[in-house]
Amino acid sequence: MEKVMVKGTEAIGEAAIRAGCRHFFGYPITPQSELPEYMSKRLPEVGGVFLQTESEVATVNMLYGAACTGTRVMTSTSSPGFSLMMEGVSYMACAQLPAVFVNVVRGGPGLGDIQPAQGDYWQATKGGGHGDYKLIVLAPSTVQEAVDLTVLAFDLADKYRTPTLILADGLLGQMMEPVTFPEFRDLSTLPDHSSWAMTGAKDREPHIITSFDIDPYILEKMNLELVEKYKEIEKNEVRWEEFMTEDAEIVITAFGTVARIAKSVVEMARKDGIKVGLFRPITVWPYPYEPLKKLTEKVDLFFDVEMNMGQMLEDVKLAIGDKKPVAFYSRMGGVVPTPTEIYEALKKEIGRRV
């Protein structure tokens, strides 16, 4: 297939359509409005439905309703909007409804700004809404990967009957890159949800979809079912990338956009003869604890870089424990660190340790 130049947000939209998504509900918010705009134009061309909602609260509940019928459905938003969706996401996780969410993260907390940030990592990976639940969270770092992970997000959502999140940021959203799109999925080949979806109780018992039971023992059972599912996902779906880690003495840990910048840092350091590598989680839940832990055998220093106060840092430390030191560098509020400043910080860290 030929490569085309597209913007991150639009690439995600096109990938969703090719993955068989025909329903999009969304509310405008910078820096992701190009995605709903793209869908409003594209979905009618393929017989799909785009609806601009009255709020993100309505959005997530429309996703709930559409997902109940077993169709592929998606929304995208940015940080404050995703916060508003949390109640519904929790409902969907418990009711085991597949859907794909995109959070193009911006600076926070509060209204924050509209620049790229990673401050929603905890919200994405540790809950965000109420109760015991997890989302599958995919963190692309290039436009091509955003395309591939969007398709994967739908497949995983269907396979595990769970809401799945693409954790992006404004930089990726706005970036133009050449990508190859997958072929259009034949809708008749999409997973069969007829055993549980609400399609009308004709010649069968009614299908009930709920996140509710008044009996704590039954609700506990529902919880345990989720726990089993999450274990299964942790077993099967951990994804990560390692870049020049084979001989690395120092490993930078970073996800999403920052990981992309960190790649340049690795190259800069290598030119100076410093053996630096990069460890990049692609699924930030389930988190690649084991492969990261494995690196402690030969790496002397881990250097975590993020655009937040150190949120993934907790997972990095969980993986590494006290086996090796973990240093940290970050910018916040929508400030994107340059390769040079990260490299300088890294060198300072090395200097402090010799």
Next chain:
Amino acid sequence: MPKVKGYIEIDQERCKGCGLCINACPTKVIEFSEGFNSKGYHPAEAKYLDRCIACGFCYRMCPDVCITVYREE
């Protein structure tokens, strides 16, 4: 005009003894039973079935769908 004769059945186990059927019956067919059902309510009882005119008022007012109404033909 020939008088319509009706017949009703009350699911007394289902009944919550609210009295809405008694209140609605124009011919006073229904009264509370002396006994209790397993929920602890005095259920409604069709005591004077011979007066029933099959109007269906009791059915319409019953919030717990306890009543079935027939017409004798």
Next chain:
Amino acid sequence: MRKLLYKMPESLSGKEFTYCPGCHHGIVHRLVAEVIDELGIREKTLVVAPIGCSVFAYQFFNMDGTIAAHGRAPAVATGMKRARPDLYVFTYQGDGDLAAIGTAEIMHAANRGEKITTIFINNAIYGMTGGQMAPTTLLGMKTTTTPYGRDAQKDGYPMHMCEFLKEAKGVAYLARTKVTTPQDVEKTKKAIKKAFLAQIKGIGFGMVEVLSTCPTNWGMDPISAMKWLEEKMVPEYPLGIFVDKVGDEK
């Protein structure tokens, strides 16, 4: 020979209602089920239960169902209907659900002319959570959060949803009824049927607001509660058909 006239409709599951004795939720459930039976659409109908005393509605109706987050039933129904326009979707909501936390969703669903049907139970109180003030609570009415009576200066005025919604162009049928007498019950059933026909005919949004009793939280026996509804609620919430673009039933 005995000819069967009235019995439990097929669109009810037969499961015993969880409502208090004399609570009007039960009457309205049965009416919705009768209408669905008569229209012959049970196998194509989806029910969206709310959060409130009728949270179990999905168990009482004999059809596919779910529970929406508090107030969000119209959004859930919108998602379903947009995904499956060939099915019929109705929401069943209380006054806290629809007229407080879910005001935005009902307004916008109605205004978009969403082809869904809403059954709105106005009992002037939060039943499920134990009798707190609802947006529809009458002035002067005592609830567990208006122990001195609802005061307009402090708590605002009773909320008139039909009067607000009748201005929305997407509304195809809108009525306010009560179910305190067998005649009212019949009228309410006709209204519910029309609210479904508005959807079936693809004209737009349909809603029936039913003034209902909550004997438990009003602190009355079921018969006194009906009297109170007639005397106090009806003057505040006039009955009537606010919008009817459905025309005759055929």
